[in-house]
Amino acid sequence: MLELKILTGQRAPSKPPTYEINGFEIAFDEMAGSLVPGGTLELKGSPQSFPHSLALLGPNEGYWDIERIDATYYSGTDDHYTIRLGAVTLDGESKLNLKYDRQPELLDV
Amino acid sequence: MRTWFAKVVDNKIEQAITSEIPTTTEIVESSEPSLTDKPPRRLVYAPMRTSASVSSITGGVRIKARIDSNDQCVVLMLDRHLLSGCSFWCDQRADAAMYSPLAATLFEQENLASVLIHEMNVTVKLGPSEPFVNDDTARRLGQAIRSHLVAELPVITEDYLAKMPSEDQIRDGLQEVIDNEINPGIANHSGTITLTAVKGNTAYIKMGGGCQGCAASGITLRQGVETSFRIAVPHLGALLDETDHTAGTNPFFTDLHSGMGA
Numbered sequence: 001m002l003e004l005k006i007l008t009g010q011r012a013p014s015k016p017p018t019y020e021i022n023g024f025e026i027a028f029d030e031m032a033g034s035l036v037p038g039g040t041l042e043l044k045g046s047p048q049s050f051p052h053s054l055a056l057l058g059p060n061e062g063y064w065d066i067e068r069i070d071a072t073y074y075s076g077t078d079d080h081y082t083i084r085l086g087a088v089t090l091d092g093e094s095k096l097n098l099k100y101d102r103q104p105e106l107l108d109v
Numbered sequence: 110m111r112t113w114f115a116k117v118v119d120n121k122i123e124q125a126i127t128s129e130i131p132t133t134t135e136i137v138e139s140s141e142p143s144l145t146d147k148p149p150r151r152l153v154y155a156p157m158r159t160s161a162s163v164s165s166i167t168g169g170v171r172i173k174a175r176i177d178s179n180d181q182c183v184v185l186m187l188d189r190h191l192l193s194g195c196s197f198w199c200d201q202r203a204d205a206a207m208y209s210p211l212a213a214t215l216f217e218q219e220n221l222a223s224v225l226i227h228e229m230n231v232t233v234k235l236g237p238s239e240p241f242v243n244d245d246t247a248r249r250l251g252q253a254i255r256s257h258l259v260a261e262l263p264v265i266t267e268d269y270l271a272k273m274p275s276e277d278q279i280r281d282g283l284q285e286v287i288d289n290e291i292n293p294g295i296a297n298h299s300g301t302i303t304l305t306a307v308k309g310n311t312a313y314i315k316m317g318g319g320c321q322g323c324a325a326s327g328i329t330l331r332q333g334v335e336t337s338f339r340i341a342v343p344h345l346g347a348l349l350d351e352t353d354h355t356a357g358t359n360p361f362f363t364d365l366h367s368g369m370g371a
Contacts, residue, residue, distance in 0.1 A: 055152060069155065085155035095150040100157075107244055109174040109185065109251025 001074040002098070004043040004056070007067040009087065012037050013059030020055045020095060021047045037065075054099040058090030065089050071098055170255045174247035181222070181239065183247045185231040185254060191264050195273065195309040196227040196346025198339070208269035214257050218249050226264060227311065227347040273310060274344055280307045282342040290337055295320065295329065302334060310346040312338065321352055 002019075012035050018027050030044040047054070058064060069085040081102040090096055171188040197212065199205050200223040205212035212224040215231070220239050225232040233250055235242050274282075283304050291302050300320035306313040314334070320326050335348050 055150075057150065066155070068158070084158040086158050088153060088155035090153070093148070093151055094153045097152050097154050103157075104175050104177065106173045106175055106186075107247055109172050109248045 002045045003072040005070040006041045009065030009067040011063045011065045013064045055095035058094045060092045172251040181235045196311045198225045209265045211264045276307045286341045316352040
């Protein structure tokens, strides 16, 4: 399962986003929060397939300024990891890569 | 629970139902481009952020380390730029002593295979005979870098910068290797390597054809391309792969047996 927590920046799309796995567009299973400038949107999707590619599709009309995304990936009952992504702008010609493996832990040294 | 495939099919059916179905056989010319005319979306990447945890290390220089046990490698990420406009790589203690006091300090700490200094990062690869890299190794290297910087010792020497070839010379040297050695060698796998940019002595490449998305592309890059590049252009610093491997449409290998991954 994939969970996204998205903080929107100045421009927000008018329609809910969809995502793409292995080239196929799918709607999210659950959506909560708000899709407005400065709002936080929470999305859940269950692709039920190994992703060779995974991406969040930009809005077909207008722009979506994303300030931050926390993407959490669940591969088992308890096994999960989170990737934090920074600012990016999406539009009708772009899609944001969401395929990330578990990152090695960082140590303060 | 519906599978993703069922959702895709449902989605397509819903689109078909909700779209207007012509009730006559009259053909209507539409000015709207059809969906098939729409170009594929461009895959973009957002910068990856580390956690916002506060370092417990004091001493004025914050350093985070990422350990890659498979590659016997430690990436040390600093809170400041070490080099701007150029990068430094060496695999010999003597070269480090001659051109980079910081790399020489690191070679004194461990038996190293190579040191790369690029922007805010130091990538240290341990020698094959060394025990597995661990947290203690990373801490020793981090402390050595911190002490070096706090003492305000130089990262590289003036001599290194003075001997640096121009970007055109580096580009020509690398392109000659690509044309005469690398691309003919990987043509059997329908692969190609393109030199996309040279900035300072940092080179950017893209892998195409059978190399794009290939599970062995990391091996090709590190053991083939990089080795040839460094022999031809000894002053080459960082070598960065800009390939979007997820967009590969005809990779030569789609999978490797466990333990063979780059």
